Amino acid sequence: MNAVNRRNFLKGSAAATLAVSAFGLKAMARPSAPHYRVALIGTGWYGTSDLLRLIQVADVEVVALCDVDSEQLSKAGKRVSERQKSKKVPKLYKEYKKLLAETKPDLVLVGTPDHWHPLIMIDAVKSGAHVYCQKPISVDVIEGEAMVAAARKYGKVVQVGTQRRSTPFLVQAKENIIEKGLLGKISHVEICCYYHMRNGSNPPEQAIPANLDYEMWTGPAPYRPYDGSPHIRWWRAFKEYGNGIMGDMCVHMLDAVRWCLDLDWPKKITSTGGIYVQKDAKSNISDTQVANFEFDEMNVVWTHRTWGAPSNDAYPWSYIFYGDKGTLRCSTQQYDFTPVGDGEKIHGEPIIDGKTYPEDMDEERIEIHAANANRAHLRNFVDAIENNTLPVADILQGHISTASCIIANISMELGGRPLVYDPKSMTIVGDHEATQLLNRPYRAPYVHPLPSNV
Template identity: 45%
Template sequence: MNRRSFVSTLATAGAVAATSPRLFGADAMKPPTIGLIGSGWYGGVNLNSLVKNTGGRVTSLCDVSTKQLSETLDFVAERQSHVPKTFADYNDMLDADVPDIVIVATPDHWHAMPAIAAMRAGADVFVEKPIGVDVVEGEAMVAAARKYDSVVQVNTQRRSYPIFRHVKKEFIQAGRLGEIGQVETYGYVGGGRKGISEVVPVPDYLDYDAWTGPAPMRPFTANKEDRGWRRYQEYGNGIIGDMGVHKIDVARWLLDLGWPTKIYSTGGIRFPEGTDANTPDHQHAILEYPDLTMSWVHRTWGKSPIVNSRHWSDGWGVRITGSKGTLDVTMLHYTFTPNGPGEVETFHELSPDGDPAHADFSGGTKPLEARAEANHAADFMAARASRSRPVADIEEAHISSACCQLANVSLELGRPVSYDPTTRTVRGDAEATALLAREYRTGWKHPDPKTV
């Protein structure tokens, strides 16, 4: 497919969205007030995106690091005249003034509690993926969103990437793959696991006890301020919970899949030398559905099996195989290979004519990411205006997050698990059910979906 046809398809879809009646009215046109909880790297990315794409005004910032607060305050000061209030405790922030939108961009172990508090206070929420560290946290967040009528958009933004929107319409919904029987999702990029981080004194600007929150207390290491916390199971779910959730989520969205009937996972740490990471350096998860099987696989060592890989995004993708053909798609390109007669169709976002052979990586992927962010923000604002569910609604993100969390439960127990979202239990497995909620550190109370 050439670029003109690709862009034309998306432009038509965008025009329909832009003229939807739900985008009009005083509430829809009013720039929102925005509060940020978690002002680190991706908190700043989310804040910049929502301000840029909604015309919103930042009214409050919250972080347990005064250094990060100061840096984000300077960032905001360059973009608006109003000076936001700053807080160390999100409860104080919500007590002082409830913004229209609260962004939660903390480390994963700190997603659930502030997000639920913001919903309870009456805000709509934009929260990072995965939505929490365990299944019960996710159930509680969904329950809170429904109870308080909060519109919650999760940053599983692959659903808003132009290329995924395109292949869903032109290949999957058009039936060009035929009956689909297998979905493979994968990640073959490092994952930030190398090195052993030295235990150092906690810096004066960081409240480390508050940063740790409900998670187990570990000695402070400098890498925790530079996203190094992701290598530790205490704060998240490893690579499957960080990046696998993106691919599993977009595959589910492409195929309109809900909860899998069974999940089984194998893997572990094959090469422990030279790292203090305690999350798997390789993992294979199988998600069973009535009519197809989905898999996730990652490996942080060795070479990627992706042929002719030229960009890091080539190592993260989805392959969907049906009775009529196979579709390979990443954030930058797709290839459709028919099973029988017919030409292979391929397209690359960074190619001036769509031909992957002519892809130009010199300009980076920022313009593409900006388009996806704009799509995601527009969808969120439209959902807020109509009080409807956005494309990355909290319940959809909960299913995707839980798939990763349940894969880790299976890995720990060494057996398949079958989750029942109605009873919120693992069918016939009391030991696995007990692992659906992590034990919080003394002094912290785990959210309960029955009492949010």
């Protein structure tokens, strides 16, 4: 079979796989399946997108929405009423604790900025809900440890939004190339992001708009003077609320590599970087960074630049396996296997079918290439609840990937010294200064969660 025919055959195989694992998901939401009462906390871009995918694949009624921005909340309520079967507008809340107490949802989706993830997820499982939490799960490492402890203590399923683990064509690459040994021994992996996604603006301080409770939006994070809407990309420009490009984009690629190769914690983490080029912006996250995650006889090396050109135009955000028999490049858009020598190349990519879910085609800001992955990931979440199993992106897996990226940032902050994390003692081995940075102070009156007090 020549390379062209093989490519067409694999596209057909991918289509068959997608038909079962993604496009066939409507059939999986059987009339006899449990009916779930759902709430979304954080109704911005990806939170609402996740909720609309869940409506497509499970028997749910969205009973409540929560957001500190009344305009964003109202808009989300209207969109949900147009999409769910009952056509009802969910109850709208500004305070998530009130939502949990009054509506008692079965499932909670957490779509807030990162600095709110831990408190909301922990309170949600305490209230009796299973949780789908967007990545990264936390801003500091001890928050993540507390989240894992809470999920286990209250016996709830917590799925993290690292949906590469449910992306049909990437599952195909894992099963048909990596697991079948086409790469041979894998001894090096590169992960990267070269998107120009670091906000470079310098807006002045402004009056807080009436529709936004900025005090509550800030929550446990340090308080910054209001200088414009924090939504979408502005809040990600600051270490007060997240972990920069490392926490936003590396967590996806590192998690995908760990999933593909069944990796646990890195043995050692080292990182260097800083603001090398875009010095005029208010943003305080790095514009250039390299991190090395060491595993047995293999390094996983991350690079990001928010300036300049990518090293490979076809794979600007990707993970690349180097084996002694070949190379596998993977991204959210495609994968390519290139063997050593004269073997056949293999290509795969997502298939978009507007006939099965026509509503996708007109949805505002949808990542259409990732819609099938998100549907499959949310269905896996529901299946784990129904089967009393761990989901594919269980909270522990999300914690390992998140914490590894946070520790890389700590290494960078400490001048690039290597750090070894011990999850049993929850310390950086032999490094008191680094250990102190695993747990950042909360703004009063918020109390930092600990594994011992959830």
